Amino acid sequence: MSDPERLWDRAIGAAFGGAGPGRGQQLGRFVLGARVGVGATGNVFRAHDPDLGREVAVKVLRTDAPELVRRFHREAALCARLQHPGIVPVYERGAGPPPWFAMKLITGRTLLALLAERGAAEPLLAAFTHVCDALAYAHANGVVHRDLKPANIMVGEFGEVQVLDWGFAGEAGTADEAAGPVDGAAAAHSPLGLTLVGSVFGTPPYMAPEQARAELHRVDARSDVFSLGAILCEILTGAPPYVAADQAALLELARLGDLGPAIDRLVCCAGPAELVALARQCLSPGSEDRPADAAEVAAALHEYASSVAQRLTDARATLLAQLRTQRLRRLVLLLGLALLAVVVATVWGLDRMARRRVEGARVRLRRTMQEAIQQEANQRFAAALRGVERGAALLDEAAATAEVRAELATLRTRIAARQRIRGALAALESIGVDYADDPPGAERAYSQAFAEVGIPSNQSPERIARQVADLPTDDRPTLIRALDDWAAARFKARVQRSGAGDLLRVVQLADSDPWRQQLRATVIADDPAALEQIVPSGDGADTVLLARALFAAGSHERGRAVLEAARTADPSNFAVHYELATRALLAEPCELQLAESCARVAVAARANSPAPRTLLARVLRHAGRLVEASALHRQARELGTLGVWGEAQAIGTLLLHGDVAAAQRQAEALARAAPDTAFSHDVLAFLADRRGDTAAALSAARRAATLRARFTGIVRHHWILFLAGGPRAVLGVVGDEPTPGNAIEAGYSLYCLGRFAAAERVLRSASAVGVDALRARVSFELGRYAEAEEHCARARGKEDLWVDEHRFAAVCARFRRAAEELASVRGSADLRDLPPARLTLVGRLCLRVGRHADAAELLERACAERDRVVPALERELAIAAVLASRSDPAGALRLRGVARAALERALAALNARLRLGSMAAQRTVLMELCRWQWDERLAPVREGPPDWPVQEAKPWRELWGAVARTAAALRMPR
């Protein structure tokens, strides 16, 4: 036999050996027939029982995974034990392999299929009642189904109902093998902290919040009751409680227990009030608020059915009585009297109906007000206000008294005031995040938020301190923290050191805590060494204060260690997790998992605050989970005012989602609501740029630029004026003689144009954050390496440097030493013998001292010697080759080819770096590409002479097109 035939034999053996049993085979005494169902782990066959001459169903497990085998046997045992007409009976089982069990063959359609037809509700409700009865029996026997959904409910031709698929069922009060670990502690400390098998395999649209959150110790009969409520909700409203585009988003909604839309649908549906109330009770997010088990649900349904039957009987009796009366009247009374009676009856009926309507409206009004008060107690002010408005709409219908109207007005005023204060406090919690982007805007936001709370910030420190001390105990710590954050942000931005000191003195007066007093004193003294010695107080918010001070002082490792230790000590602390999530998101490489888990803890700790939800949305957006991010933004807006930062994040998500129209609407709304905020104009400029309206883009960008006292956005973020108009547009706004405040932007623009001497002149007068790092770069380009080292030393510890800026000082030192050696090397011939390790250094030096041909040759060899592509080096090779081509007409074509090949390699490497997904990588790649687009030394190959041969012009055009596309994609706000 030939080898290929052997291979075929082996393949057939593997195919039929692993295919499991099939038609015609015998399992136990059952002969398998056609396969009637297929699942992820097993098959269901129609089978014949020759002993009893009947048809049965045989379920066969297709895998030998121990966990699944155990679960399979457990399902068989549970179904065999539960003897109820609504639960499919098991006849026999076999251990296998493969394991199997035989059960009753059920024919009919699933409730899912019946719901899809949207037929009459009565048969669906009848089937649902049977399901409740079956579940009630299971619960009475201590069994919880845990995966109840319409697809698992079979309705026969004659209305008989059976609950299927008990594979995830568990027994109350016993160790739960089906679902893995049972206690919440185990869930929280599982090696990965991920959702557990038992909950993961549930079905999110019907899943109770505790089940979705894998709190398996809390999953009991009331979790099934939630699923029953979900099915009832679908019967009444046509959709299950959670509706989303994908499974992940559904699971997130289930985890959050976001039932607002479902309740709204239930309230608006035309279903009987009793059933709506029952569904709402079953869908309570807290399990203790639901009926205790399915028996209670079944009892409520039977009671409803009885009341319906009773109402029908009463109506029939009334009708018969009326008929008898009419006959009698026809015989006895005259026509006029009869007419009179009819008129009287009609008037009486109308009056009665009117009184009933008023009474109903009063009941609804009272209930609405109570719900609003409850929502207020839960700090859900937006929902409470909506309740108040619903109540206001009922005032006339309920013929409310003056007292009730006054009571409602007082309630509205009180809730609105609390919402305003809460919004201001929430805004205060998040302002610090964007302080560095827009210090004047942040200053305005702080002042405004303090004014909202009733504390104008333009008063004397003593007066502010007194007012803070007079605030309610609940709100005081937030304000003190906000003052601390405000001061820290001023310190970090290095724009208002004296202002920061003033603020710290205010908060020192308002807050007498000794630990914080010591911290503030150290910050005022600007002593990083002493700061590192401070031992955390043990309080989460204090720890964050310390960590922020450490980060601002450049002690990143210590700051991170302080946060990590606090997280370990208090795994549910809001402030620590919020801060750590922010740091993890901005880290390089981005620590998305850590950011997400910390942000989730922050959301759980502050369920009623919009800020942590906005942060989690930002994390998920960065992970590409845009649907979930959008849902979180919506939830955050429900909870209160988002603030400029929160609105900015929501707009960013819309843009990434491609919902440009909505982003435009929101940006315009933000520009109207906060006209002095630069961000909204940035977005409008971005959108104008995107649709090709450069004039509008530049106009909006200039407006944003004028709102900022200084344009830190250029260096740290994607600033639209720079991106849409390039460095020349920036120089157009800054003017010929930039002020010290915005000289860094002018310097950076000149640096990007390759005009290093001009950049240096401008930067001499600058004093902003980032100026020393930029001066180091400019000095380096000018070949003055010792000076560059000095600038690096000044930048270190003072500025919030990027990773490569930390390494830059070492690069400068290496160049300084090499430059000293190069001074003795005169001719190009000497350079040809350089060892590979020296090629890069000497090549780059040659570029900077104007020896372009030598630079091109050495850098080409250096790039070829390397085992990975370094984009900056390839750019320098391209620049050297282009410059060399100008003085070498004979070799110009080859040199331009070298330049293009280098840029193509660099672009491929940059794209690979983008796939790392970190925000820092995106920022670095964008800035690198901008330099390609604007460096004047590359202008000859960027624009090209009009008489270029096609074979040379075409690839260059393609390259610059690819560069422009990549850069445009990165301009999205992140």
Added chain:
Amino acid sequence: MAPGETCWTVIEAAADGDPGARSAFARAYLEVVRVVLSRRWARSPLRDAVEDGVQEVFADCFKAQGPLSGLDREHPSGFRGFLFGVTRIVALRFEEGLQRDRRRQEMVGSAEPSTEDDDLARSFDREWARALVRQAAHRHQDASVDERAWQRCELLRLRFSEGVPVREIATRWAADPAFLHHELARARTEFRQHLLAEIAFHRPQATPGEVERECRELLELL
């Protein structure tokens, strides 16, 4: 299998939430992922997280804006490459999580999970090949509508899976050995057609020659 149906139509329907398509997807592919992850994590603390991993792969495949949305359906690696990519990303994500958790808890003494990508790729390719021949067997069985066709499937199973000689099968079935040899040859041809159809189902853009070549490579992997 409906006319015109390919692995992409199935997975797109599954991503849209079609329960039948999800079930078909799970039946065909989750066992591959389960076996690959079980082997990779057999001696690591992640062995208890295999089902979580399988579930993550399942969820990632269908995620809105997930890998499916930006996929090049004409890429030579086809659906196998897509599923391998998702499995690899999930495996690495779990392993990174474990490492981080371990650093935090300073756990020592547990065996490391196998982190070589080559191992994962080899293991995945082998399981993929097994899954495809199993699917081909299912096709074969589903297409066997009459008793004789079904007997041919059973003949393949007895001969190549259980190793029973044709002569003994003939004795069991009271049939002529020469006739069974003839039926066996026919059954092999049928199975071959079903396997080629299964490969084409996963590579809808491939030419018949490419399908034949992939079939040969797949047999080598088993």
